Amino acid sequence: MDNSLRSQRTRDAAIQAALTIITRDGPGRLTIDAIARESGISKGGVLHQFRTKEAVLKALLEFQIEKGDATFQKRLSEMHEGHAQPVLGAQISSLRVAAAQPTSTTFALAGAVGDNPDLLEGIRRVEGERVEQMKEEADDPRMALIRWSAAKGLALAAILGICPLSEAEREDLFNYLQDESAWETTPKADARRKKAAGHGGKSART
Secondary structure (H helix, E strand, O other), X not given: OOHHHHHHHHHHHXXXXXXXXXXXXXXXXXXXXXXXXXXXXXXXXXXXXXXXXXXXXXXXXXXXXHHHHHHHHHHHHOOOOOOOOHHHHHHHHHHHHHHHOOOHHHHHHHHHOOOOHHHHHHHHHHHHXXXXXXXXXXOOHHHHHHHHHHHHHHHHHHHHOOOOOOHHHHHHHHHHHHOHHHOOOOHXXXXXXXXXXXXXXXXXXX
């Protein structure tokens, strides 16, 4: 095994150990020593990858961003060809997945970075890029952002465990937010509906 592959495996093992600690024990227990014990890597080996706790948190956030992007790209590839707003549809679909599979890791990680909001810059950047993509593809950018914001709120409430809705009610709202035909109000959208009606119907909920 070459050194670069060995180093990557050590880094991956340290990240997984950090995720386990932060989820099981809370962010206050996340230390270099704890990562070394959990992973079975020497403290020197962990320090070779991450010099500080802040560096560990940054790596964890990058891991979460990559995981979220993989879900988004999968959902985007599943958007049917006639989807007028595929980025928005994929975003809402990804948020539906997050709401249905909440993990304490997300909540714990949010608490861990609370004292250093600069660590969230990567997430803000990715979110900002997606917002611009949603605005560019939409006939009515404000309506697109309303739908995205509502889906984001549903997902966050589920993740935080404070959503008062039943699972069925939440799923119904996600269906509604994803149904393009329910939100199309612009002249371009009217033209699309008329064209779809001429071909025997309109798009179904996804």
